[in-house]
Amino acid sequence: MSIRHVTLVGAGVLGAQIAFQTAFKDFDVSAYVPDQAALDKAGKVIGWLQRRYLQDIDGADPQALAAAAGRIRWTTDLAAAVKDADLVIEAIPEQLELKRRVYAELGRLAPAKAIFATNSSTLLPSAMADATGRPERFIALHFANEIWLHNVAEVMGHAGTDPEVFSTLVRFANDIGMVPVEIHKEKAGYVLNSLLVPLMSAASELLVDGIAEHEAIDRTWKIATGSPRGPFEIYDIVGLGTAYHVSLAGGPKQQAFARLIKERYIDHGKLGVETGEGFYRYES
Amino acid sequence: MSIRHVTLVGAGVLGAQIAFQTAFKDFDVSAYVPDQAALDKAGKVIGWLQRRYLQDIDGADPQALAAAAGRIRWTTDLAAAVKDADLVIEAIPEQLELKRRVYAELGRLAPAKAIFATNSSTLLPSAMADATGRPERFIALHFANEIWLHNVAEVMGHAGTDPEVFSTLVRFANDIGMVPVEIHKEKAGYVLNSLLVPLMSAASELLVDGIAEHEAIDRTWKIATGSPRGPFEIYDIVGLGTAYHVSLAGGPKQQAFARLIKERYIDHGKLGVETGEGFYRYES
Numbered sequence: 001m002s003i004r005h006v007t008l009v010g011a012g013v014l015g016a017q018i019a020f021q022t023a024f025k026d027f028d029v030s031a032y033v034p035d036q037a038a039l040d041k042a043g044k045v046i047g048w049l050q051r052r053y054l055q056d057i058d059g060a061d062p063q064a065l066a067a068a069a070g071r072i073r074w075t076t077d078l079a080a081a082v083k084d085a086d087l088v089i090e091a092i093p094e095q096l097e098l099k100r101r102v103y104a105e106l107g108r109l110a111p112a113k114a115i116f117a118t119n120s121s122t123l124l125p126s127a128m129a130d131a132t133g134r135p136e137r138f139i140a141l142h143f144a145n146e147i148w149l150h151n152v153a154e155v156m157g158h159a160g161t162d163p164e165v166f167s168t169l170v171r172f173a174n175d176i177g178m179v180p181v182e183i184h185k186e187k188a189g190y191v192l193n194s195l196l197v198p199l200m201s202a203a204s205e206l207l208v209d210g211i212a213e214h215e216a217i218d219r220t221w222k223i224a225t226g227s228p229r230g231p232f233e234i235y236d237i238v239g240l241g242t243a244y245h246v247s248l249a250g251g252p253k254q255q256a257f258a259r260l261i262k263e264r265y266i267d268h269g270k271l272g273v274e275t276g277e278g279f280y281r282y283e284s
Numbered sequence: 285m286s287i288r289h290v291t292l293v294g295a296g297v298l299g300a301q302i303a304f305q306t307a308f309k310d311f312d313v314s315a316y317v318p319d320q321a322a323l324d325k326a327g328k329v330i331g332w333l334q335r336r337y338l339q340d341i342d343g344a345d346p347q348a349l350a351a352a353a354g355r356i357r358w359t360t361d362l363a364a365a366v367k368d369a370d371l372v373i374e375a376i377p378e379q380l381e382l383k384r385r386v387y388a389e390l391g392r393l394a395p396a397k398a399i400f401a402t403n404s405s406t407l408l409p410s411a412m413a414d415a416t417g418r419p420e421r422f423i424a425l426h427f428a429n430e431i432w433l434h435n436v437a438e439v440m441g442h443a444g445t446d447p448e449v450f451s452t453l454v455r456f457a458n459d460i461g462m463v464p465v466e467i468h469k470e471k472a473g474y475v476l477n478s479l480l481v482p483l484m485s486a487a488s489e490l491l492v493d494g495i496a497e498h499e500a501i502d503r504t505w506k507i508a509t510g511s512p513r514g515p516f517e518i519y520d521i522v523g524l525g526t527a528y529h530v531s532l533a534g535g536p537k538q539q540a541f542a543r544l545i546k547e548r549y550i551d552h553g554k555l556g557v558e559t560g561e562g563f564y565r566y567e568s
Contacts, residue, residue, distance in 0.1 A: 144508040152507040181504045187495045191504045194490055195515070198482035206478055211471045220465045220475045223436045224428040225518075227511040231479070234509075 001115070001168040003175075004028055007085040009078070009102065011038065014119060015091030016045040017147045024053070024068040025176040031074050032081035039074055046072070053148055082110040087172065089141060091119040096127060103131035115165055117141035121193065124186055126158035136162040139169055142190050143178070145237075153178035154190040196234070203231030204247065204257040214279050232279040236272035240265050243272075285399070285452040287459075288312055291369040293362070293386065295322065298403060299375030300329040301431045308337070308352040309460040315358050316365035323358055330356070337432055366394040371456065373425060375403040380411060387415035399449055401425035405477060408470055410442035420446040423453055426474050427462070429521075437462035438474040480518075487515030488531065488541040498563050516563040520556035524549050527556075 008019040008031040015031070023029040033039045050065040075081045082088055088110055092102060099120070106116060116138045118128060129138035139157045144150040153173035157166050166182075173180035181191055189197060203217050212220075218230025235243050240261050247258035265271070265278055272278030292303040292315040299315070307313040317323045334349040359365045366372055372390055376383060383402070390400060400422045402412060413419035423441045428434040437457035441450050450466075457464035465475055473481060487501050496504075502514020519527050524545050531542035549555070549562055556562030 150508045150510075152504050154504065179503060179507055181496065181500045183496050183500075185493070185495055187490070187493075191490060191496050191501055192508050194495075195483055195486050195501070195505055196509070198486045199479055202479050202482045206471070206475060209469070209471075211469055211478070212465065212467050212475050216465045216467075217475055217479070219463060220436050220438065221479055223463055224434045224476050225480070225511060226434075226513070227509060229510070 001086075001113075001164055003086045003115075003168065003172045005030070005084045005086050007032065007082045007088045007110075009081065009088060009090045009106070010092035011042040011045070011074075012091065012093075013045065014143060014145060014147075015089075016042050017049060017145075018089055018091060018119065018143060019072050020046055020049045020068060021147050022176050023071045024065070027176065028084075029072045030081045030085075031072050032078050033074065033076060035076060039076065042074065049148075052146075056149055078105060079109045082106060082114065085110050085114045087115045087117060087169075089117045089119060094120060094122050096123055099123065099128055100131040103128055104133075107132040107134060115139065115168065117169060119143055121190075122188075124158065124188060125156065125161070126186055129158050129160065135160045137165055139165055140190070141169055141173065142192075144192060147178070151178045152181055152192070154181045154183055154192060156183035156186060156190055158186050200231050200234065201250070201254060204235075205253045207232075208253050208256045208260060235261075236278035236280055236282075239272045239274055240278050241271050285370075285397075285448055287370045287399075287452065287456045289314070289368045289370050291316065291366045291372045291394075293365065293372060293374045293390070294376035295326040295329070295358075296375065296377075297329065298427060298429060298431075299373075300326050301333065301429075302373055302375060302403065302427060303356050304330055304333045304352060305431050306460050307355045308349070311460065312368075313356045314365045314369075315356050316362050317358065317360060319360060323360065326358065333432075336430075340433055362389060363393045366390060366398065369394050369398045371399045371401060371453075373401045373403060378404060378406050380407055383407065383412055384415040387412055388417075391416040391418060399423065399452065401453060403427055405474075406472075408442065408472060409440065409445070410470055413442050413444065419444045421449055423449055424474070425453055425457065426476075428476065431462070435462045436465055436476070438465045438467055438476065440467035440470060440474055442470050484515050484518065485534070485538060488519075489537045491516075492537050492540045492544060519545075520562035520564055520566075523556045523558055524562050525555050 005028045006022050008015050011019055011031050011033050019029050019031045033042055046069050053060045053065055088106055116132050118140050119142055125138055125140045129135035132138055139161050142154040144152055155169045170180045206212055206217055207214055214232040218232050221230045244258050244261055244266055247254040270277040273282050276282050289312045290306050292299050295303055295315050295317050303313050303315045317326055330353050337344045337349055372394055400416050402424050403426055409422055409424045413422035416422055423445050426438040428436055439453045454464045467474055490496055490501055491498055498516040502516050505511055505514045528542050528545055528550055531538040554561040557566050560566050
């Protein structure tokens, strides 16, 4: 199996990053967006990405970045987007029924050779694989935000994924400059969130229980482990709206944390980095 | 309350670091060790510390370091060690009965002005405070290993600790170059281990469950969060012997992890960084 043509379905914050990085690494990329508004927004993200690559990557060449941006073929026509796809990467909102509907359509429209990879953070491949009609070609390829900096890609199949699909995706992740993480069994949260969530929950419980202030907790973590960010800085990056919904679905202490961030921050329009303030204030 | 004379009781790896850092910051330091063998060992650690400070701290002055080392008054006589103590910092092995015995003796020997601070990682101050006969002057002051680099000191009282003792210790931590972390309620694991243990447990469960290899887990964590070390590198630093005993006291998955590290590493003399090999190999 060889990957030449890659189709992105969904080009929000992470989808656009994947499309751009893949084009930057000389793959043939098309990207589907549902409408003109999404297209306009994606254009802005791609412009911003070129500036970030220039700033963050030593020796990045503005012309090469512009050429990569120019190589992405945008379309609002799903059939056209997937016509030649060797690999379809899906990065649409985390709603199972929506994803299953889109996969059923992709199963009809994509060529027989196509592999389907979901970037879902919270849903398991086995919950979606059969919707395509070709579950053996279904796999998860999970990226971290700011993929040009945090260049890991977690590769995880379900029990019925063809091993050749798995190894093809490991190779592809490598080819687009990611460090592939091979996950041997289906696991909610993959590796990254399986590690991150317990840390974040522990931090929120220390706060809820009145053990220490959020600044003290972050400071301890950063100095003692050398990590660049503490848990509450990560909450601000994730966004307090998301943190609220996730915490509300947890146990009593997590629910208390949800109430705390709602009362102290969300109700005052403070959603974290995206609004310029959350646990901390940020320069715009 | 003012701190001028500090006595270290126990001068193993961390005790010696605390003694040296405190002397380096111009406090008057005496250090108790039980016998000549411990004294010889402490001398070697102090020599090694001077080399590490020179290497790790910009502009460190060899003469100032030698002078700091020279200012520590070593003794195998506990009464002499604590005679003038404003603050006694205890860093002896983590055995409750041993600590209580030593604190009872310290309670008899130390002057009325003395504050008692335990560096215990695993025992709560309330379990030891009454042994001194002066529980209101009892507190925990918890350091991270390599205190000149990871300069946090967690300050945690028990319910009966005098607030002035607490604020004195916060000031003292600051004066010896630590960033003090104020912990408002007694909490097993303080802040640092309350965060670290869930992360480490999550990592060990991913390994035990066969989700991913330890290298892949560490790599994911480091790239995605920017942390300098992954969980299994931290296990190697903590030491697999310690990790084994801690894990054996945990739930079924932690016990499975204990068996895994015993069979794969400990039984082959691989205890982590200290023996040159654990999950990873290290240059000596």
